[in-house]
Amino acid sequence: MKTLFLTTQSLRSFSLLMLGALSCSFSGVLLATPPLIKKTAPFQKVTSSSQVAAKPDKTATSTSVEEVPASVNLSDFPAASVEDVVVPVPSEIFTVLDKLGNPNWKAQLNLHKTLIPSDRPHIALLLGCVIAEGFIAVEAEDTERVKELGQDVLKLADAINVRKSVISRSKSITDKADHRDWHGVRVEFDGALQDVRSAMDEMNDEDLAQLVSLGGWLRGTNALTSIVSAHYTSDGAELLHQPELVHYFIRCINGMSSHLKQNSLVIAVDTVLKQIAPMIDEKKQPLNHKKVQDIQDKTHQLVLKITTFS
Amino acid sequence: MRSCYRPLLFVTLLLGMLVIVSTTQATVDDALSFAYEAALPYSKQYAIRKDSWGGDLGIKQRKAIEAQLFKGNDYRFFMASDIKGAIIEVHLYDSNGKLAELESSHKSYEKKHFTMASVHIIPKATGTYYAIVKVVKSPEERTPWALVYGYKDSK
Numbered sequence: 001m002k003t004l005f006l007t008t009q010s011l012r013s014f015s016l017l018m019l020g021a022l023s024c025s026f027s028g029v030l031l032a033t034p035p036l037i038k039k040t041a042p043f044q045k046v047t048s049s050s051q052v053a054a055k056p057d058k059t060a061t062s063t064s065v066e067e068v069p070a071s072v073n074l075s076d077f078p079a080a081s082v083e084d085v086v087v088p089v090p091s092e093i094f095t096v097l098d099k100l101g102n103p104n105w106k107a108q109l110n111l112h113k114t115l116i117p118s119d120r121p122h123i124a125l126l127l128g129c130v131i132a133e134g135f136i137a138v139e140a141e142d143t144e145r146v147k148e149l150g151q152d153v154l155k156l157a158d159a160i161n162v163r164k165s166v167i168s169r170s171k172s173i174t175d176k177a178d179h180r181d182w183h184g185v186r187v188e189f190d191g192a193l194q195d196v197r198s199a200m201d202e203m204n205d206e207d208l209a210q211l212v213s214l215g216g217w218l219r220g221t222n223a224l225t226s227i228v229s230a231h232y233t234s235d236g237a238e239l240l241h242q243p244e245l246v247h248y249f250i251r252c253i254n255g256m257s258s259h260l261k262q263n264s265l266v267i268a269v270d271t272v273l274k275q276i277a278p279m280i281d282e283k284k285q286p287l288n289h290k291k292v293q294d295i296q297d298k299t300h301q302l303v304l305k306i307t308t309f310s
Numbered sequence: 311m312r313s314c315y316r317p318l319l320f321v322t323l324l325l326g327m328l329v330i331v332s333t334t335q336a337t338v339d340d341a342l343s344f345a346y347e348a349a350l351p352y353s354k355q356y357a358i359r360k361d362s363w364g365g366d367l368g369i370k371q372r373k374a375i376e377a378q379l380f381k382g383n384d385y386r387f388f389m390a391s392d393i394k395g396a397i398i399e400v401h402l403y404d405s406n407g408k409l410a411e412l413e414s415s416h417k418s419y420e421k422k423h424f425t426m427a428s429v430h431i432i433p434k435a436t437g438t439y440y441a442i443v444k445v446v447k448s449p450e451e452r453t454p455w456a457l458v459y460g461y462k463d464s465k
Contacts, residue, residue, distance in 0.1 A: 093379070
């Protein structure tokens with residue numbers, strides 16, 4: 001998504017300029033845009049922070065605090081004025097998981113040897129899964145597995161022509177795992193995910209980049225549901241409340257090329273996402289134990305398909 | 311005779327458009343650099359994401375940005391623009407449209423020629439939140455902006 005915004009923006013600007021050139025009413029088109037937010041509630045004053053200076057800069061000036069609406073009517077936002085959700089990196093979720101007591105992470109480890117698939121969508125999904133697996137291995141503090149997964153990331157990146165983007169990450173994963181610098185390893189796996197995605201975006205492989213994120217999300221969700229299911233708590237189940245993210249992934253697949261949409265694995269992913277979307281959509285109450293198990297089963301089958309080609 | 315000028319006119323028009331498009335892109339790039347610069351003082355405490363949002367907005371125009379936030383994390387969003395004299399702001403709302411931030415601020419850096427806004431949130435619940443970005447004031451008709459965010463354990 002967001003790594004693409006410059007291109008999207010340029011295209012939009014280009015289209016608007018074309019309109020302007022043709023009709024000589026460019027500024028009219030822009031100024032005709034209606035207000036996007038309806039102020040629906042009394043205003044509330046928000047504290048202004050004074051510690052945001054990038055570096056001590058005597059010329060930095062804090063402007064006066066504006067009244068901030070205490071609420072907005074989100075339904076007033078036209079679709080075009082809402083930017084898609086950014087996919088959280090695994091460590092955003094794993095930091096929270098650290099607080100869920102001391103789950104048996106070793107039991108969550110998938111010890112299958114990583115095979116290299118022949119088709120690119122499958123490689124992309126597997127790459128995402130392997131990176132998420134890296135986080136699980138970090139939680140399990142399994143040095144050897146972390147190192148293996150670091151190498152697997154490199155092999156898969158190579159198979160998809162983005163090897164260069166992760167060479168140094170792969171080496172750092174090995175070095176930091178040897179020193180049991182688990183925080184450092186997490187940073188490197190996060191970085192590998194972002195670097196691979198950026199490299200794919202640069203090669204105009206945005207769809208494959210999304211599949212990498214999807215693979216990571218699926219494996220992460222599979223592990224999360226397994227952990228929460230083993231010792232169910234509403235706090236744990238709340239972590240699954242990611243409705244817009246699931247809808248975003250469904251929209252991504254829907255927008256992919258027909259060639260990708262016909263890929264059997266992509267079809268399987270789409271089916272599972274559509275099955276779990278209504279469960280994750282439930283508002284105001286965490287998912288019950290049965291639904292968590294249901295999501296676990298569905299994501300487990302899918303991750304098996306991706307990792308073992310079964 | 312007239313038809314001879316048509317290709318020339320078209321090429322000139324196209325080149326003009328490309329120059330303007332690349333200028334727009336350059337300023338969004340600049341806004342992004344400044345957003346990262348605004349986040350810099352926090353980079354030791356927060357992991358700053360590489361992903362970003364951006365574009366350009368008219369005066370008083372707003373845009374909503376969806377973000378999946380997790381209870382247990384602490385987030386800071388940094389918005390910046392390279393338009394001197396512009397005032398921008400960003401605020402965070404939950405999925406019911408209620409203001410959910412702890413604090414927000416906006417500042418201008420005359421020396422560095424950029425303006426920034428930031429917002430801090432420790433979500434009370436896991437879910438979708440909306441960062442609403444706005445150009446309050448600007449000397450330009452369209453103001454390029456960029457937004458990045460960082461997260462850390464809320465302890």
